[in-house]
Amino acid sequence: MTDALLTLNAGTSSIKFCLFELGGGELVRAAEGQIEGVGVAPHLVARQGDQVVSARKWPAGEGLTHEALLGELLAWVDDHLGGDRLRAVGHRIVHGGPEFSAPVRLDAGVVARLDALAPLAPLHQPHNLAAVRAVAKARPSLPQVACFDTAFHHGHAPEVDRFGLPREWEARGVRRYGFHGLSYEFISGRMRALDGALAAGRMIVAHLGNGASLCAIRDGRSVDTTMGFTALDGLVMGTRCGALDPGVILYLETEHGLTAKAVEDMLYRRSGLLGVSQLSSDMRTLLGSADPRARDAIDLFVFRVVREIGALAASMGGLDGLVFTAGIGERSPAIRRRVCERLGWLGVRLDEAANARGGGLISPPGAAPSVWAIATDEELVIARHTRDLVAATA
Secondary structure (H helix, E strand, O other), rough: OEEEEEEEEEEEOOEEEEEEEEOOOOOEEEEEEEEEOOOOOEEEEEEEEEEEEEEEEEOOOOOOOOOHHHHHHHHHHHHHOOOEEEEEEEEEOOOOOOOOOOOOOOOOHHHHHHHHOHHHHOOOOHHHHHHHHHHHHHHOOOEEEEOOOOHHOOOOOOHHOOOOOOOHHOOOOOOOOOHHHHHHHHHHHHHHHHHHHHHOOOEEEEEOOOEEEEEEEEEEEEEEEEEOOOOEEEEEEOOOOOOHHHHOOOHHHHHOOOHHHHHHHHHHHOHHHHHHHHHOOHHHHHHHHOOOOHHHHHHHHHHHHHHHHHHHHHOOOOOEEEEEEHHHHHHOHHOOOOHHHHHHHOOOOOOOOHHHOOOOOOOOOOOOOEEEEOOOOOHHHHHHHHHHHHOOOO
8 A cells, every 4th residue: 555645725715635646656646626615615526537536515604614624635535545544745835935945844833934924925825824724633643744835936136036125124024035936846847858958048937827927947946037025916817916016005095095905905806807807817708708808908918928028038138938837828829829929029939730739839849939838737846845855854
């Protein structure tokens, strides 16, 4: 019987999970799924490939917490594995602050330090840590590992992460951090296998989904990225505004009386594609709509992606390749085409047939810079770090 690892990505109303078996030291995906409707009408679905292997619904109004639902998930894992084989749990933790630049074993002290970072990632950090606490209560002796979305971006040059604020605020941690690092780490490693020359060169990865950012990677290391102090910065996203003149916030508060909480709600939950279109935060819905507001939202999204690619190319002194990933980046040939059409000045070209298929090289063979569409796998990165750290500290 082989041991297994569980990865968790806990959000406001959902918990994504993936179960890996350790077959001869290799990680084999055994099952994956999600619990939706946390606190409202929870339902669990687990799949092996395309096959649903478990589904359960709880009554509406049941109000089950992360703690209760993760207890149910752990019980399902034990039953699915057929024995006491779960050896550790790895968590996606969005913010590691200036302190955590690599994965770490979780204990009460580490959780307390991560809890202090919750104001920097209010949509994510509290829920990430709720899952940690729930597992600790259900299985106190089960090792848990935190893997940080910010860690990949440690090591930037000081001017990349510094704001033009009085220096005492930088000393208090007010600086750029960057996010989506687990995705960028996977893509960087994947490109070493697909195109070693590009992986050693100057590459921009476009993680385009409901949350979206870009990362400039040179020789496998992050040198610049579009998200900053929080996950609000940079590109226009599903419900988040992206980069914003801070004077807008002052104006909303002083001239219109909005509270800090109201501004936070608007910038995180009611802006972006949803706010501009007034229709949906889902790019698929907007692309299928004839409403001119949908076109406005798409145009803004594409414009900001193109502009920031230009800025990141300048940070690296050129561009050898562009990689699209995450939900929109992997699955929307229309958005990839629109972005690339506006990057002709950088030499970017698409092979239309390859772009329609996706899943690999989508520029003409030999074109420079090359363009790719690659599926990301943050869960595998978490599982690898969890396996390695638990083995090293056993």
